[in-house]
Amino acid sequence: MKKPFILLIGVGSVLSCSKDENKPTNGWDWFGTHDAPVYNYVLISANQVTNKSDSNDFQIGVAAAFIDSNTNKLSGVSDLAVNQRSIVRGTDSTYNFGYNNTPYFQDGLSLFGTDVTIKIKGTTEGDTVNKTLYLPKRLVKLISDFPDVIDLSKPLNLSWVPDERNNWGKVIIQVYYYPGLSSGSDPTLPSQIAALNYTAPDLGSYTIAAKDLERFPPKAYVGISIARGEQTEAVFPVSKKRVFFFSSSSASTVPLLVSGTASSTIP
Numbered sequence: 001m002k003k004p005f006i007l008l009i010g011v012g013s014v015l016s017c018s019k020d021e022n023k024p025t026n027g028w029d030w031f032g033t034h035d036a037p038v039y040n041y042v043l044i045s046a047n048q049v050t051n052k053s054d055s056n057d058f059q060i061g062v063a064a065a066f067i068d069s070n071t072n073k074l075s076g077v078s079d080l081a082v083n084q085r086s087i088v089r090g091t092d093s094t095y096n097f098g099y100n101n102t103p104y105f106q107d108g109l110s111l112f113g114t115d116v117t118i119k120i121k122g123t124t125e126g127d128t129v130n131k132t133l134y135l136p137k138r139l140v141k142l143i144s145d146f147p148d149v150i151d152l153s154k155p156l157n158l159s160w161v162p163d164e165r166n167n168w169g170k171v172i173i174q175v176y177y178y179p180g181l182s183s184g185s186d187p188t189l190p191s192q193i194a195a196l197n198y199t200a201p202d203l204g205s206y207t208i209a210a211k212d213l214e215r216f217p218p219k220a221y222v223g224i225s226i227a228r229g230e231q232t233e234a235v236f237p238v239s240k241k242r243v244f245f246f247s248s249s250s251a252s253t254v255p256l257l258v259s260g261t262a263s264s265t266i267p
Helices: 105-109 179-185
Strands: 040-050 058-066 079-082 094-098 114-121 128-135 149-151 156-159 170-177 196-201 205-208 221-235 242-253 256-259
Touching: 040 079, 040 114, 040 128, 058 105, 114 242, 128 221, 128 242, 156 221, 170 205, 179 221, 196 205
Parallel strands: 040 242, 149 256
Antiparallel strands: 040 058, 058 094, 079 114, 114 128, 156 205, 170 196, 170 221, 221 242, 221 256
């Protein structure tokens, strides 16, 4: 079974410190999309936020770049289409399209658990790549499957919808610290705490030991994310440009308050 280029733990982790901490952290950094040697990629990403006040909080979108490694400018591509929808190139030579909060929201939801067709046209009609990329299913069926708080006195039980078409057969789980919100809750809390990272079988459930959670002190705020994805590649028939294709289906919590008593030392 081919292992996909999944999340780079420690390097490409959830970027919790660089985002607005009043919003969930859900920017999975898939291999290639932020790595200098890989300049040509298409990423289909879909994240569900487990927020009981808004069960339809999704971020679904397309991001792509086809950059010459010497000039850092668009090279060799004239058009990008996803499921026959043309994606407009931005002024920075990248392609981006968001399905959430637009008339296309239902179109975005329909991508979960389907084969997404991607067409990239080169500088000539003959230099065209057609590729199919599977976007895994939605992970969360019931919002109640995810916790409201983190209780240090007990293990953390997570549940999600498994995906039999997940070729890797695993998911990435991360529990990460919100430094800004945490210091607002208690000014004595540290400026950073290393995230907990797990790779688990995509069987629909996983338990995080209470001892693992003790690295997060009471009154801190943390987030939880689960993700799975696919990766493939293709080569343009004429220019021989190599393009990487990534899909990411993930679920993230809003910031969760830590309660209870921790006895271990914060790493």
